Amino acid sequence: MDLALTPEQEMLKAAARRFVAQEYPKEALLQIASPDETTPLEPWGQLAATGWLGILIPLEYGGEGGSFTDAGVLFEELGRGPTPGPHIASAALSALAVLEGGTESQKRHWLPRIASGELRLVPAITESDYGWDEADVRAVATVADVAAVDSDGDGGGGLRVNGVKAYVFDGQSASHFLCAVRSGESNDVALTVIPADAPGVRARGLPGFAWNLSEVRFDNVAVDAGDVLGGGWAAWRRAVEKAIPVLCAFQVGGCQAVYELSVDYSRTRIQFGTPIGRFQRVQDQIISLVNHLDAARWTTYEALWKLDAGRDATASVRLAKAVASEGYYQACNYAHEVHAGVGSMTEYGLTLHTAASRTLYHYLGDPKQHKRELAAALGL
Amino acid sequence: MDFEPRYTPEQQEFRREVNAWLKDNVPAGIVHPADPAGLTWEQYQLRRDLGRKLGARGWLWPTAPVEYGGGGLDVDHAVVIEEEIDSHGLTLPPYYDSGGRLGGNSILVWGSEEQKRAFLPPIFTGQVRTWQLLSEPEAGSDLANVKTTAIRDGDEYVLNGQKIFVGSDHGCDYMWTITVTDPGAKRHENLGWFMVPSHLPGITIQPMDLLISGGESGAGSGVKQTVYFDDVRIPAFNLVGGENQGWKVATTHLELEHGTGGRIGRNWLVDRLFEHCRSTNRRGQPMTQDPDVRDRLVDVYVEAEIVRLLNLRNYWMRHSGANITYEGPQASYVRKTSGLRMAQAMLDILGPAGLTHDPELGAADGHMEAHSRAGIVAIHPGGTTDIQKVIMARRIGIGREVREKAGALS
Ligand SMILES: Cc1cc2nc3c(=O)[nH]c(=O)nc-3n(C[C@H](O)[C@H](O)[C@H](O)COP(=O)(O)OP(=O)(O)OC[C@H]3O[C@@H](n4cnc5c(N)ncnc54)[C@H](O)[C@@H]3O)c2cc1C
Numbered sequence: 001m002d003l004a005l006t007p008e009q010e011m012l013k014a015a016a017r018r019f020v021a022q023e024y025p026k027e028a029l030l031q032i033a034s035p036d037e038t039t040p041l042e043p044w045g046q047l048a049a050t051g052w053l054g055i056l057i058p059l060e061y062g063g064e065g066g067s068f069t070d071a072g073v074l075f076e077e078l079g080r081g082p083t084p085g086p087h088i089a090s091a092a093l094s095a096l097a098v099l100e101g102g103t104e105s106q107k108r109h110w111l112p113r114i115a116s117g118e119l120r121l122v123p124a125i126t127e128s129d130y131g132w133d134e135a136d137v138r139a140v141a142t143v144a145d146v147a148a149v150d151s152d153g154d155g156g157g158g159l160r161v162n163g164v165k166a167y168v169f170d171g172q173s174a175s176h177f178l179c180a181v182r183s184g185e186s187n188d189v190a191l192t193v194i195p196a197d198a199p200g201v202r203a204r205g206l207p208g209f210a211w212n213l214s215e216v217r218f219d220n221v222a223v224d225a226g227d228v229l230g231g232g233w234a235a236w237r238r239a240v241e242k243a244i245p246v247l248c249a250f251q252v253g254g255c256q257a258v259y260e261l262s263v264d265y266s267r268t269r270i271q272f273g274t275p276i277g278r279f280q281r282v283q284d285q286i287i288s289l290v291n292h293l294d295a296a297r298w299t300t301y302e303a304l305w306k307l308d309a310g311r312d313a314t315a316s317v318r319l320a321k322a323v324a325s326e327g328y329y330q331a332c333n334y335a336h337e338v339h340a341g342v343g344s345m346t347e348y349g350l351t352l353h354t355a356a357s358r359t360l361y362h363y364l365g366d367p368k369q370h371k372r373e374l375a376a377a378l379g380l
Numbered sequence: 381m382d383f384e385p386r387y388t389p390e391q392q393e394f395r396r397e398v399n400a401w402l403k404d405n406v407p408a409g410i411v412h413p414a415d416p417a418g419l420t421w422e423q424y425q426l427r428r429d430l431g432r433k434l435g436a437r438g439w440l441w442p443t444a445p446v447e448y449g450g451g452g453l454d455v456d457h458a459v460v461i462e463e464e465i466d467s468h469g470l471t472l473p474p475y476y477d478s479g480g481r482l483g484g485n486s487i488l489v490w491g492s493e494e495q496k497r498a499f500l501p502p503i504f505t506g507q508v509r510t511w512q513l514l515s516e517p518e519a520g521s522d523l524a525n526v527k528t529t530a531i532r533d534g535d536e537y538v539l540n541g542q543k544i545f546v547g548s549d550h551g552c553d554y555m556w557t558i559t560v561t562d563p564g565a566k567r568h569e570n571l572g573w574f575m576v577p578s579h580l581p582g583i584t585i586q587p588m589d590l591l592i593s594g595g596e597s598g599a600g601s602g603v604k605q606t607v608y609f610d611d612v613r614i615p616a617f618n619l620v621g622g623e624n625q626g627w628k629v630a631t632t633h634l635e636l637e638h639g640t641g642g643r644i645g646r647n648w649l650v651d652r653l654f655e656h657c658r659s660t661n662r663r664g665q666p667m668t669q670d671p672d673v674r675d676r677l678v679d680v681y682v683e684a685e686i687v688r689l690l691n692l693r694n695y696w697m698r699h700s701g702a703n704i705t706y707e708g709p710q711a712s713y714v715r716k717t718s719g720l721r722m723a724q725a726m727l728d729i730l731g732p733a734g735l736t737h738d739p740e741l742g743a744a745d746g747h748m749e750a751h752s753r754a755g756i757v758a759i760h761p762g763g764t765t766d767i768q769k770v771i772m773a774r775r776i777g778i779g780r781e782v783r784e785k786a787g788a789l790s
Contacts, residue, residue, distance in 0.1 A: 019623065129662050130731040136663075166741050167732040208742065208749040210735035271522040283764040333720060336756050340522055340764050344757045346589040349470050354591070358752060359723050368672060 003301075009073045016077035019050065024081045024313070026349045032084055033352055035207065036190060043083075044173075048117025053091040056246070062112030068242065068307040072249035072300065082356040084212060086122050086170035090114055090318025092246040093364075094121035094178050096239035101231025110193065121193065122174035124165040124216050125236075132240075132365050134189050134233045139163020139218060140193065141228075142184035148261040156273040161194065161218045169363050171203045171214025178229075179218065180236070191236055192228040194221055212357035242307055244317050244364055248300040248324035251360055255293040255328050258335040258353050260285050265339055282338055289334040296320075296327035318374035328357040383692075387460070394457055396466045398439070405433050406468050412648075414737060414746035415753075416476075416601045417436065417549070424602075425551045426770045427475040428506070435506030440473055441480045443699075448488070449501030455699040459644060466645040476548040479503045479510030481641065482633035483556040487787055488575065490621035490629045499554075499575055508516075508553035510621040512633070513543040513576075513607055521767050523558070523634075524627060528609060530559040530572055535616050537561070537574065539609040545761070549602030552578050558626045561619075571626030575618045581614035587696050590754040607729070635787030637762040638771065640708025642695025651678070651749055653726060656744040676725045683718040683725075690714055703784050706775035713768035716759040723755030 023043045057063020113119035141159040174196045200221040206213045266277030303320040306313035332354040336343045343350045390583040407426045434440040444450020502508040519525040528541025555576030561572035586606045590624040621629035690711040777783035
């Protein structure tokens with residue numbers, strides 16, 4: 001047994017930490033988060049230049065061929081920002097979906113572009129009847145006039161997609177969507193790649209505390225049948241299972257950041273002539289926080305390890321998502337208790353995490369859903 | 381015991397009177413923005429107009445003494461007014477004003493006769509609104525650590541310093557504040573409590589950018605401000621409670637702010653949540669039919685009932701002259717932590733719809749989204765949850781010989 005990171009992983013961690021500190025200082029994060037700002041592509045370009053967007057993509061498809069644990073190390077650091085996507089959406093979830101469900105030629109076509117950052121492929125799955133099950137997908141794809149839609153001229157035929165996707169995470173920063181659609185003919189659910197600038201596609205951000213959620217409308221959008229991933233919903237489910245611990249690592253990074261903020265603040269904030277960390281009530285808040293952090297960390301890294309080791313990871317993955325989602329949510333609450341007034345000032349930066357923790361609580365399923373699936377995985 | 385208010389025929393007659401009056405006088409156009417920052421100037425004026433009308437009848441501050449502009453009514457009648465205004469989704473006063481309930485009480489208890497005659501009638505009749513200016517960068521929980529100074533100069537005091545997290549939108553007429561009057565004196569013996577006219581030269585007001593201004597829903601507290609005092613000269617007459625007696629004066633409004641006043645009324649947020657779940661279909665059936673949603677709705681209901689009963693108890697205790705000790709901070713502590721738990725229950729129930737005020741994809745006109753922010757921010761004003769526990773422990777007498785007494789109320 002060895003729970004330490006490898007020297008290479010330590011180097012990756014240090015480099016990613018430097019990157020986040022340099023490219024995403026608090027001021028930049030606050031500016032990106034302000035309602036009248038569209039996500040600037042500049043830090044994205046820097047992130048792409050590191051090659052990290054290909055961390056989960058095999059070498060033969062232009063990626064770095066990293067392990068799940070490597071990806072966890074990277075995304076934990078990105079979570080410290082919290083840095084805006086669509087890195088989880090594109091480089092983790094969509095990359096895995098293409099790997100699991102794409103044909104060989106689809107993989108050759110999409111994966112190098114995801115790795116280079118040229119393609120920001122964002123899954124658009126959920127709808128207004130919010131849920132992550134296959135049954136919740138209602139957007140419809142119908143077979144269309146072949147000649148009209150066969151843009152690449154391979155005679156593969158075409159589809160028309162109609163529907164509204166709701167609460168799409170990172171929808172506004174997508175260059176392409178990976179849209180779950182139900183076949184008008186067979187009723188099967190499939191995922192298809194649709195350019196965000198295709199005629200009939202419209203994305204708009206949802207205002208409020210939500211962190212980068214959008215509505216994306218598809219009005220009679222022409223899709224080349226060659227852009228439909230072959231693997232269907234089953235492949236998507238496999239991809240989700242592998243992407244979840246990477247998302248959890250991002251949540252762990254968030255917990256770590258608010259933990260450090262809280263400890264620092266407890267040392268420097270003076271009330272009643274003493275640092276507030278001297279008060280046992282403040283200590284209690286930070287101790288609860290660090291317990292959530294460590295629970296999230298170790299459930300997450302064990303799940304990542306199981307994926308790398310080729311073990312059955314289903315139960316671990318469900319456990320990690322339930323614990324990390326609750327953990328990040330509560331960690332932010334405790335951090336707010338410790339900081340009191342200052343923590344609710346936008347300029348302080350804590351609320352960036354609070355917003356992220358609320359949205360990620362639900363992304364790819366909330367704790368309740370994962371506990372239920374955990375019960376099934378345990379054979380109960 | 382009897383939890384149900386029994387109304388005498390005379391009270392029932394009074395209820396009919398209040399009800400009819402409110403029907404005629406509550407403006408049709410009053411709206412209830414989910415985020416208090418959404419209260420427009422026009423809406424604020426509608427609420428102020430209603431406040432002045434209520435004030436003219438003595439219904440704005442029903443139990444305040446008649447000689448100072450209050451209604452002079454007993455609790456039995458005040459209850460009726462509060463219940464009726466609550467049924468319009470409004471509170472008394474129908475806008476954010478920390479003067480009547482908090483500062484006004486301090487003046488009643490500690491002010492001289494002349495001061496009561498000068499300051500109270502405008503407050504109790506709704507002619508003015510006042511803000512509470514206590515917190516400073518170095519004085520949050522440790523309020524006695526304020527650094528703002530008010531130094532005597534002839535018949536005036538000269539104020540210098542900075543207050544944060546205070547006030548609301550759309551200005552005020554008076555600010556009541558606590559400052560250092562004797563920099564050389566011991567802690568708690570160095571402070572003065574002032575009524576400061578807000579139009580004086582040297583006062584600068586700047587909005588703060590907060591997650592939300594707080595959970596003071598219904599009363600439209602608006603945006604919190606930073607207030608700077610630069611050589612602001614105020615008449616010595618405006619010092620309430622005497623030289624270096626500010627801490628004593630403050631204990632009265634702090635006590636009330638810690639929840640000791642109690643409250644009658646429902647939690648409108650819970651009603652809105654229930655209504656949303658009844659009227660919204662998910663997967664082909666009303667959300668209220670989903671067993672998971674039902675469980676969490678009941679959790680919310682349980683939280684709200686406990687808070688309601690603690691507030692009701694405090695209201696009863698205050699008005700029946702019972703000996704109040706830890707009950708105020710207890711109600712405050714439970715309300716705050718309960719608000720946090722409710723926010724998570726709402727997120728479980730609503731999913732990401734609870735995180736947006738989008739007209740199509742949000743829930744309950746944005747009221748749920750607002751609470752996802754307010755639940756967090758509202759744990760701080762009027763003393764953090766930790767501070768409520770500190771006070772409760774002292775009042776219960778945990779680990780000490782002498783139990784601390786509650787502050788004096790009017
Ligand atoms: C939305 C909002 C509205 C507000 N409205 C007003 C207003 O109208 N007027 C006004 O004057 N102020 C207002 N405030 C300020 C509010 O009263 C303070 O934020 C609050 O008293 C806490 O002070 P602080 O933020 O400086 O936190 P601090 O006092 O610095 O507290 C930091 C942490 O230390 C803990 N702590 C401090 N002392 C102790 C102790 N002795 N024992 C145990 N734990 C301790 C706290 O619980 C907290 O966890 C408002 C604040 C907010 C957020």
